[in-house]
Structures are given as structure tokens and as C-alpha cells.
Amino acid sequence: SQTIHQWPATLVQPVGSPLSLECTVEGTSNPNLYWYRQAAGRGLQLLFYSVGIGQISSEVPQNLSASRPQDRQFILSSKKLLLSDSGFYLCAWSVSLGQYGYTFGSGTRLTVV
């Protein structure tokens, strides 16, 4: 069966520090991978998605970047965090986006201080 792993669960980082969040999927090949953010009191905002290794689509210009070095690995990064980067970050995957949508990871709560 397919599983998605996302870590860490919580993270407190100072302003200006770098960020690296990792997501891996098991049990499937060539998944579509996604990074979403839920800011406090807001909905789910798509940040990046990838349909294959090295293929990244950016939805919102911002202080973040994404990379997909392996088929089932998706990384969200920042060189210098801003206070506004605080939020709940979610990784998700799908193979064929249909009636069941995505499967989400458990999320990372990032607090920038």
C-alpha cells in the first residue's frame, strides 16, 4: 500500500535561517507531488507541484523553492525564512487525479520567530 512520510512534525526557526522540509512517498512510482501551506485562519494554498523528477511548477512567487531529486522525494526549501513563512505545510501525492484527489501527509507546523 502507498504511504507518505513528512517530517519534521513541528519546527521553530529564527528569521533569516534556512529551511528544508522533506516528503517521501512509498508504494507507488512516478507520483505527482505537491506542497501546500495553510496559514493561520486561511485555506490551503498550493505552493509547488511536480509531475516528474526535476520538474517543478511554482504557483505563488515567494521566499520558497522546491526540488525533486528522486522520483518519490519532494523537498521544500528556503535560504532565509521570513516571519510570514510561518504556517502548516502539507505534502501530498496522487497518481491519477480523479475522484479520490490527493493523499496528504501529516504536515509540518513551522513557526518562524
Place this chain on the structure above:
Amino acid sequence: DQQVKQNSPSLSVQEGRISILNCDYTNSMFDYFLWYKKYPAEGPTFLISISSIKDKNEDGRFTVFLNKSAKHLSLHIVPSQPGDSAVYFCAAIQGAQKLVFGQGTRLTINP
């Protein structure tokens, strides 16, 4: 440009009664509409979906209705239970590659 909107940020319902969550959309080209449920500090989980060619889909206590002429869908939960207290997100499939989400509605079921 908010293509999927949930205009009610919160809803409070008594246990055993019906909960109705609403969602509006602007893009008539969406193929599927989905509802996700999210508990605090967890990822959203898929609840139920409906194809754009149907007007109703039912799964146990959950029913989703789609009104294409009004570009409106709703999720009915009957009867509501305390474990249903969560944030519910409406979503639509765009371009076969990504989901567009609404802002979410926080449902609270009162005993």
C-alpha cells in the same frame, strides 16, 4: 482569483441534527468536486467526491449535492456526531493535475 469559495468560516450544529456545508465555484470546467476533512495538526483526509456529470453522491451519513446551474455544491452530514467536528474543505479538480481548495469551514458538533 478565488475559484472555489466557502463563505461560512464556521458552523455549529447540535448532535444528531443535519449539518450542511456549502461551497460555490466559478469555473464551469471543473471535472470533479471533493470534500476533505481536517483535524488540527493533521493532514486533510478525503471524505467524498462527485463528478460534474452527476447531481448527487451518497456515502453513509455523507451526501454531496451539485447544482451546476448555480455553480454550488453542498455536503450534508446526517446525523451529525461529535467526531464530525473538524474543518471541512471543498475542492475542485483543475486541469487533471491539481486541486483548488476553498478556505474551509470549521464545523462544531455540540452535545
